[in-house]
Amino acid sequence: MNFHKDDRIQKDGNKIYHESARGFVFYEDPKTHKLFVALIKPKGSCGLFISKGHLKNNETPLEAANREICEELSLMNKPVFVSNLAVDEYSFTLDDSGEEHFKKVHLFVFTLDTKDQLSPPVGESISDAVWVEFYEALKDMAYDKDNLLRARQIYYLNKY
Numbered sequence: 057m058n059f060h061k062d063d064r065i066q067k068d069g070n071k072i073y074h075e076s077a078r079g080f081v082f083y084e085d086p087k088t089h090k091l092f093v094a095l096i097k098p099k100g101s102c103g104l105f106i107s108k109g110h111l112k113n114n115e116t117p118l119e120a121a122n123r124e125i126c127e128e129l130s131l132m133n134k135p136v137f138v139s140n141l142a143v144d145e146y147s148f149t150l151d152d153s154g155e156e157h158f159k160k161v162h163l164f165v166f167t168l169d170t171k172d173q174l175s176p177p178v179g180e181s182i183s184d185a186v187w188v189e190f191y192e193a194l195k196d197m198a199y200d201k202d203n204l205l206r207a208r209q210i211y212y213l214n215k216y
Contacts, residue, residue, distance in 0.1 A: 063110040072157045077121035078108035079164040080207040081135050083171045083187065084215075091208065093193045094174055096128050097184040103198025104188065108161070117162035125166065129185045130175045135166035139210045141203060165207045165214075 059065050066073040081094040095104040109124035111117060118137065125135055141163035148157050174185035190208060194201055 059110070060112075062112045064113055064115070065110065070155050072155055074157060074159045075111045075117070075162075076108055076159065077111060077117040077124065077162040077164065078106050079121040079125050079135070079166050080106055080141070080204065080211075081125055081129070081166045081168060082138075082208070082211050083168050085171070091190040091211075092171065092187040093190060093204065093207075094125075094129050094168075095186055095188050095193060095197065096176070096182050097186070099181050099183045101183075101198065104186070104193065104196045105198055106200065118164060121162065121164045122166075127177055128180065128182055129172075130177055131168075131172055133168060133170065133172055135168050138165040138167050138214050141165050141207055141210060144203075163203055163207075165210050167211065167215075 064075050083092045083094070084090070085092070096107055097104055107125045107128040109120060109128075111120040115123070122134065122137070125131065144161045144163065146159055148159070149155065150157065171187060174187060176182040176185045188196060193204060197204060
């Protein structure tokens with residue numbers, strides 16, 4: 057696992073502590089009222105994901121989520137913050153490294169007033185960035201479907 061020197065990562069022996077942020081970005085078509093979510097497809101993956109990345113030093117979770125969304129979707133317009141969604145915490149071990157990773161992930165909900173053109177960033181490990189209709193996203197997302205359902209609920213509760 058590679059880290060950037062500015063990532064907010066702490067190492068303590070064989071334990072590595074990560075802090076990341078991610079966000080669901082919604083667009084609702086004003087004519088059809090269909091709801092779309094912006095997703096990315098990493099190279100070599102068959103599933104779709106929401107944008108996510110490590111917090112940088114001196115960066116808040118909300119700032120990190122917004123930065124990652126704009127970078128990974130190549131957005132021209134900054135998404136509008138709707139609400140906090142959750143904070144997920146979990147741990148994992150990679151292969152035979154013996155290192156145990158502890159992850160804290162802040163989740164947010166955002167919206168855009170326009171259905172901006174999405175494209176994968178140059179030089180990243182992302183092969184595509186796409187708008188997916190909500191019900192298709194539920195089928196196509198690799199994981200996080202429960203959070204997608206909660207994000208939609210929060211989006212609509214804060215819309216009116």
